[in-house]
Amino acid sequence: MAHIRDHLPEFLLKEQQHDWMKLCREANEDPEQCVMLTNEWGLSYLSRRFEMEDEADAKVLILGPFLIQTPDVNSHTGMEQRKHMELEEFYRGLKLISTSKMHSIVNILEHAGTFRQASFRYVETTPQTARGSAKTNVERILEQTDEESTLIIDVRYKMEKEMMRAVETGDKEAFRKLHAKISNLYDFSDRFPNQPIRTMRNSLIILNTLFRISAERGKVQPFFLHQISEKFAKQIERFDTIHSLTGLMDVMVDEYCDLVRDRAKYGFSLVVQKAAEYLTVHFSKPLNLQHLASLCAVHPTHLSRQFKKETGMTLTDFQQKQRIEEAKVLLKTSPSSIGWIASYVGFDDAGYFGRVFHKLEGTSPSDYRKFH
Numbered sequence: 284m285a286h287i288r289d290h291l292p293e294f295l296l297k298e299q300q301h302d303w304m305k306l307c308r309e310a311n312e313d314p315e316q317c318v319m320l321t322n323e324w325g326l327s328y329l330s331r332r333f334e335m336e337d338e339a340d341a342k343v344l345i346l347g348p349f350l351i352q353t354p355d356v357n358s359h360t361g362m363e364q365r366k367h368m369e370l371e372e373f374y375r376g377l378k379l380i381s382t383s384k385m386h387s388i389v390n391i392l393e394h395a396g397t398f399r400q401a402s403f404r405y406v407e408t409t410p411q412t413a414r415g416s417a418k419t420n421v422e423r424i425l426e427q428t429d430e431e432s433t434l435i436i437d438v439r440y441k442m443e444k445e446m447m448r449a450v451e452t453g454d455k456e457a458f459r460k461l462h463a464k465i466s467n468l469y470d471f472s473d474r475f476p477n478q479p480i481r482t483m484r485n486s487l488i489i490l491n492t493l494f495r496i497s498a499e500r501g502k503v504q505p506f507f508l509h510q511i512s513e514k515f516a517k518q519i520e521r522f523d524t525i526h527s528l529t530g531l532m533d534v535m536v537d538e539y540c541d542l543v544r545d546r547a548k549y550g551f552s553l554v555v556q557k558a559a560e561y562l563t564v565h566f567s568k569p570l571n572l573q574h575l576a577s578l579c580a581v582h583p584t585h586l587s588r589q590f591k592k593e594t595g596m597t598l599t600d601f602q603q604k605q606r607i608e609e610a611k612v613l614l615k616t617s618p619s620s621i622g623w624i625a626s627y628v629g630f631d632d633a634g635y636f637g638r639v640f641h642k643l644e645g646t647s648p649s650d651y652r653k654f655h
Contacts, residue, residue: 291348292369292370298322298324299326302320302326303328303345306328306330306343306345307343310331310332311332311341311343314332314333314341317329317393318330318331319385321351324370325374327347327348327349327350327380328345329345329389330343330345330346331389331393333392344392346388346392349377349378350377350379351380351385352379352479352526379479381479381482442461443493445461446458446493446497447496447497447500448497449461449497449540450498450536450539450540450543451501451543453501453541454540455540458540480523480524480528483525484519484520487519487528487535488516488519490535491512491516491535492512494535494539495508495511495512495539497539497543498511498543501543502543503542503543504556504560507563510563510564515531515535518531518616527616530615530655534615534616541608545604551594552589554579554581554586554589555590555593555594557579558578558590558598559590559594559601561578562575562598562602562605563605566605566606566609566628567606567629568629569629570599570602572586572587572598575598586598603643604643606628606630606639607628607640609627609628610624610625610648613627613628614648614652614655615652621636621637621648621649624636625637
């Protein structure tokens with residue numbers, strides 16, 4: 284067995300031995316695949332069994348430890364301060380490996396057993412002036428890389444158009460199918476080596492911009508576009524874990540697609556648009572029909588009748604929907620209690636909030652949080 288290792292804290296050595304034994308056992312049971320293990324300390328390893336043609340016995344190569352996401356040292360409660368500091372220092376010395384880099388390492392391990400000792404020779408250096416216009420091997424390799432990069436860019440923009448079209452029409456499923464195919468095309472790990480959080484944030488910033496453009500093409504009003512894009516821009520910078528950023532992308536897809544379907548301005552009059560904008564901003568305040576009608580410069584009865592005619596919802600139903608949409612985001616991303624969320628979005632009674640939520644979403648707030 285061969286391995287690459289960093290100097291582990293002494294209290295982790297026994298666990299590492301256990302991890303190595305498990306990796307060897309798993310690799311020998313399935314010699315056709317690489318095996319990955321991440322233990323409770325967030326330390327990851329890769330292993331691969333391969334046959335050496337010049338040796339009688341098979342070998343298991345173990346690489347690690349490394350990290351696949353930023354670890355939370357504070358999650359290990361009850362640890363001595365000395366061990367806590369030692370673990371934190373050890374984490375800082377480890378490599379953070381992105382998904383694309385992981386695939387590259389696995390590809391190398393796949394062919395590790397077939398490597399041969401390569402021969403080499405020395406050549407004399409040639410002065411710059413004597414090279415003339417002849418292209419070096421490095422230049423030719425760079426040209427090949429440029430061609431490959433151009434191909435990737437072409438594919439990326441083609442798929443971007445299809446994804447934008449999915450958001451433009453509010454089709455969540457179509458978007459997710461497309462994104463699953465090209466997730467690696469938005470890998471910026473080379474720009475920010477060992478910074479997976481920054482890499483994910485950059486990807487989400489790009490998607491936020493694409494979603495805004497798509498929603499605009501879907502006839503969403505500028506007011507709503509600014510509101511949602513600003514909200515996600517702040518959340519992208521505030522979230523600081525791989526898990527939370529991954530979940531945020533799903534929320535972005537859902538909300539932009541819902542925005543296209545629910546707030547597209549097909550046939551909406553200026554009066555209805557203004558009323559909808561006000562209720563969306565002031566969703567947590569009690570609905571005052573007289574005040575709202577005054578802002579829209581129409582009679583309260585006319586406003587109620589026209590809003591129902593164009594949107595298919597009463598003003599109260601529309602406001603309740605905005606409240607529930609905001610509550611859904613908080614249930615997905617915030618650890619706050621359901622009672623606090625109910626109060627924040629404008630419900631005085633948590634029980635009534637639960638009934639309205641169930642009516643619109645078909646499930647209770649607590650079950651919704653568990654599912655998501």
